[in-house]
Amino acid sequence: MSKPFLVIQLRPEDETATNELEAIRRYGSLSEEEVVRVRAEVAGLPELDLNHYSAVIVGGSPFDVSAENKLAIQRQIERDFFRLFDEIKKRDFPFLGCCSGNGLLGHYCGAVISKKYGEPVGGVFVSLTDDGKADPLLEGFPKDFRVLLGHKEACDDVPPETTLLVRGEDCPVQMFRLKQNIYATQFHPEGDIAGFTLRINVYRKHGYFPPEEADSLIRSLQGERVAHSNLILKRFVERYRS
Secondary structure, three states, rough: OOOOOEEEEEOOHHHHHHHHHHHHHHHOOOHHHHHHEEHHHHOOOOOHHHOOEEEEEEOOOOOOOOOOOHHHHHHHHHHHHHHHHHHHHHHOOOOOEEHHHHHHHEEEEEEOOOOOOOOEEEEEEEEEEEEHHHOOOOOOOEEEEEEEEEEEEOOOOOOOEEEEEEEEOOOOOOEEEEEOEEEEEEOOOOOOOOHHHHHHHHOOOOOOOOOOHHHHHHHHHHHOOOOOHHHHHHHHHHHHHH
């Protein structure tokens, strides 16, 4: 039997965390038996032996790397991830960080994380770089494709030692790769209309957008098609299923 995928979550709210896990499983075509779930926002990361897993997937979070005043649990999470990244980088172990996972990996690699390139919740077009066209997760993609996102912070520049795969007009660093198997996306490859509708309702007072705009943001999601974005997650799983 294949080793399971380790899904690390950072969302304090049960409903958004559960929805995110279900979306990762759905678009990654993962069975329940193929997933081990860790909710790091409860008590940080436990001791992990990467030999037990095929790959690591990290979801989004309301926590900001660039925040000045951080909760104790957030500081614990960041310390734990730095230790985990030491091992992941050393082994070039398969990793996919989505949104917050992007910020954590970018910060680890030495990028400045700030609110300079924050983007409102919704759908945008992003573009492949030449390196992106050659990457196995993106091979055959159209030059421009649609993604769902929403973030207060992002990498100011491409993190040192990494390769830029996807860029955006308003946020330059949308997807990058460290070594050959360590990936991060600023957008949400697990994102869909239902999931983003839920997140808008839950996070309407978390500073992503003015609360009074929540209903119009939900309406703007209707008709979004992000099949290529979702395909990234499926390809990641297919490539690293041991």
